Amino acid sequence: MAGTPFSQQVLKPTNAAKKLGVYLPATPPEFQEHGITRAELEELEKNPPQWLDELRRHGPHPRPVVAGRLGISIAGLARGGVTEPLTTEQIDELRDDPPAWLLAERETAAKVREEEDRVKAKAAEQAERQARRAR
Template identity: 90%
Template sequence: MAGTPFSQQVLKPMNAAKKLGVYLPATPPEFQEHGITRAQLEELETNPPEWLADLRRNGPHPRPVVAGRLGISIAGLARGGITEPLTTEQIDELRDDPPAWLLAERETAAKVREEEDRVAAEAARKAEKAARRSR
């Protein structure tokens, strides 16, 4: 039994919106109501229509995009009381005049990245040591 070719696999609207980095309720009704194939998704990424370019530029943006633009985690957004999508203008306002919670979350995110880097460097060092021993 042959499966559907990869490019013809249909993605649900929610998954397609996640892959495109857009907030599903802000997309056109036809996008929300019908799945799209991986080939169509690739076409949207390569040649975004005006609605997609506008959403990416102005929002509203889904939480992963908001968190990324603010340099914090999604959990940090929730701790800061941000549970709804934000527009680019709202994100810029937060960046221009960051509240105390955002500064604290940025500090936390920086510490997490430092620890992840330290752990990765340690793992690389151990792997290199093991590779030298096996020669």
């Protein structure tokens, strides 16, 4: 029995919104109520309708987008008390006049990135050593 072709697989609205980087409750009712195929999702990416452009430009944005725009983790947002989606204007206000919690979370995020880079470099160095020994 053959499965559904990849492009015809239907995504739940929640997953489609995640892939598009938008806050599901802010999407049009027809998007929220019906699954969309991967082909339709690809078409939305290539030729976004006005509602999608507006949501991406102005929000409200889901937590992963908010966290990314602020340069912190989703957990950092929660620690800062941000539990609701934010608009682009609200994100810009936080960027322009960052509260103490945001500055602390940015510092934490920078340390995490430094540690991730250090671990990657160490792993690459070990892989290179092993490759030299294998020659």
